């Protein structure tokens with residue numbers, strides 16, 4: 001098979017994985033004339049997820065052969081799709097060629113399981129090793145790791161990659177058992193735990209030592225061991241099993257708290273050709289994935305607990321309004337919030353106020369009392385914020401008692417274009 005034909009098959013097969021954003025990496029470049037590439041360069045090859053979202057890496061599978069039979073996956077052993085396989089040196093060459101043409105800023109590499117988890121992982125590591133050591137490649141590398149591979153292979157992967165990830169795939173062990181019986185939920189979490197230790201150890205080694213009596217802080221060593229400086233991430237498929245949003249967010253909370261993950265990615269299930277009858281016929285609405293990202297943000301940056309974001313009654317996030325607004329409307333007794341006196345935690349709960357806006361308001365209010373004009377200057381949506389706040393020159397009257405408030409604050413529906421894919 002020609003290289004370009006392989007590229008067509010293996011780039012297409014990789015599009016179902018959404019967990020490849022390159023945020024959080026360390027800055028690295030080749031302006032000193034040594035090496036090749038940079039982690040923040042322009043010139044991007046756009047990879048598209050099945051629903052059309054754009055990602056900025058050369059995104060490939062090493063092979064779409066796979067011994068496993070995960071029902072939701074187009075590359076499963078029982079799937080009737082054309083197969084292809086790259087040699088590690090071919091992926092290296094493609095990455096360098098794309099980079100030199102200024103088409104990409106890095107590589108996202110995953111693989112089906114060939115021969116054994118160890119053999120597959122060795123091949124993935126070899127691509128990263130060769131790029132770094134043989135070609136001094138300084139662009140971004142994200143390797144998808146195989147959870148059952150030997151710990152020393154995961155350790156080698158982390159020395160060369162910026163980010164490592166292991167897909168959790170489904171939010172519950174029961175869901176994984178039902179749809180991907182060869183995968184082991186405990187093994188996946190064990191590997192995440194190991195990676196967390198290695199990432200933490202590398203960070204610790206690079207941090208200054210604690211001062212001993214009478215001595216100044218000093219770094220432990222000149223070059224600390226490098227291990228996946230952009231951390232680890234995972235992906236969950238949404239809508240392939242019966243897990244509701246409350247369950248999904250509870251799992252994400254565990255991932256962040258127990259394994260120190262940088263990101264959890266949510267990927268709406270895409271119906272695949274020749275799908276098993278145990279899978280839904282239709283994809284979930286794409287907006288569900290979007291609401292999960294918003295809820296995830298609330299957990300990580302706004303002090304919300306996973307259990308309070310999703311109503312226990314339905315277990316699902318509202319689709320028509322964002323989760324923060326939905327929470328505020330369900331807890332109207334907590335409002336209005338006086339933005340001249342409220343603590344930061346409460347300000348962060350006001351719909352329409354983001355983290356940066358809240359911090360700016362806190363700074364300004366040290367000098368004078370905040371008025372509506374201060375909110376306008378920070379370009380917040382007055383329609384969204386005003387029912388929930390008190391300022392020096394404004395008090396909402398009975399807006400919070402208005403049963404039509406949710407409807408007034410919901411975004412205006414936009415008519416779909418004739419060419420939109422139905423959600």
Ligand code: SF4
Nearest residue numbers: 066068070073076112
């Ligand atoms: S192991 Fe990965 S590539 Fe293989 S069938 Fe499962 S999800 Fe697909």
